[in-house]
Amino acid sequence: MDESKLAEGLSARVADTRVGAAPVAEMVAEARRRSRQRRTLVIACAAAGAVVVGSTALGLRGADRAPVVGDPSPGPRVRTTTTPAVTTPTTDSTPDDDPEPLPDPGPVPAGYRLVGSGPLAVAVPEAWARNSTRCGTPLEDTYVIDSGAICLAYVPRDAGVEALNIVEGHRPYQVDENYEERTLDGELVRISAIECASLSAQEGGVLCQGVLYAPGPKVGFIASSSTHPIAAARLEVERMLAQVRLLDGEVAVPDWVRYSNDHQRRSGARYVAALEELGFTVETTTRVDRGWGPGFVRGVEPVSGTILPRGATVTVTVSGR
Template identity: 35%
Template sequence: MIEAKLTELLERAGEHVDVGPPPLDAMRAGAARRRRRRTVAWSSVSVAAVLAVIGGTTLLTQGSSGVDPQPPVTSRSPGVVAGGTRLVGLGHAAIAVPKAWGTNQVICGTPRTDTVLVDFGITTLCLGLPRAGVESVEVVRGKPKTDFHVDESTEIDGVPAQRQRTTCSQGPINKVTVCSGTVFIPSLDVSFQATSSTSAEEVGRILARIVIVPDLVGVPGYRTIGRNGHQPQGPDYAELLKEAGLKAEFRTRMSPGYPAGMIFSGSPAPGTMVAPGTPVTITVAGR
């Protein structure tokens, strides 16, 4: 009896309540907002994951064609150098290499151990077979080789740079695969050519350590300023140092068997990053 009365009362109350159409638009808008929130959340997670990968290891993957698909991720903080490395460069462009690397450690023009090449002089004409697991980078003025071409445009600390993709080739004798890639900075006229007999990814990691250091300047080389077979002379090098914003100080070594003014050494060594105005001691031959 009570249930029947309750049902009757509810039916009468319902007759006096206006029931409009279902709020479909509001429901759709709410669902869209929820979808957008989920999309933003997933996008944030994806971006964080990508940044974590880039920050952990900067890789240049090599495709089946032997050419890497993209330029290296360049440095984002001018002058920031990782621990355990040293800067080597020319002008205001430099690259951070491990402190354990040597300098100009080559035989017949072929690196024999991990090394940086800068102001490398005359190469002995002989056959140098590459070794597996050796990394190197050469720092030079201008474009490093005649077959350089631009595959990608990128930036290093806001400075435009050009990238030649990494390619790999196998030696015909000992079958060691060597990969190489190049970054050229036109406005600074400096190139970095990295090679690795480990992997194409290692080439990318090396080139990713290029930085622009406005408050430092690389000591220019003297071995490569000779012309027409003539040995470099002290006055020529002093002029080059002046153009770089450095000071030249001469030291004479009495050497009757050598042409007067021929350069024996420079200190700090070529490629060393120093403050503008730093004196560079040039040791030349005297009579």
């Protein structure tokens, strides 16, 4: 068969062959699913490293310093222990189970103030700083909300530092397994086991961490302590989580940074809608920021975490042209 007849034959076969439309929707859905899996794996691995090894959360000054990145000395030996936050955690509860209520946290202690997100709040000492971290490591006693992007540099954590992170919109990995379901003023919550890491006696550092998460509003509180010894750190974590409460007639201004990161140019509208759903009256202002396209949420006043009466007015700043 010469080349001309071969080409004619192939053309005829092509013309007779029907090809359906490419499954674009299925391809996009699969790509998004794989992207979520990769992102979840990265977040879980990074958080696990912070808890167990303490690479960005645990470290001491002077002779008790943990090795930094690139330090030729061997890394600290870690011993981990896990204890239940309240009672033995379980993941095999059935719909017939009635989760037990948590103890009433009582009135806000003297010298404390409330901070939170949406319908949930926690009492923290008034002397605590706000967002006092570097590369995710608390630099002093602090509560953390809308901290934004976290660098990957190693920053050791000093001994005797307490911190409470308020997280929104996603479930902390610590309550995926080994947790207990309880109720907080009728709101279902998950409480993780308290996990503690103990470095060798030569290093002398400790870190304990526990989580209380409410799946309804998707708000969580991650309490951590580097107070020595481990028993004291564990008590500090229990004490912090015992101050979480459901607000009555009030609501906390939620984190705006998460909306900016997650929703980009739609974040301003999404954040305003979330505030209105919580019962706030919202006013907006526009600010032109170099490098920012229109529609990004750029701030809120009063600041995230502030407790206000339901119906109070908050002002949201959105980027413009």
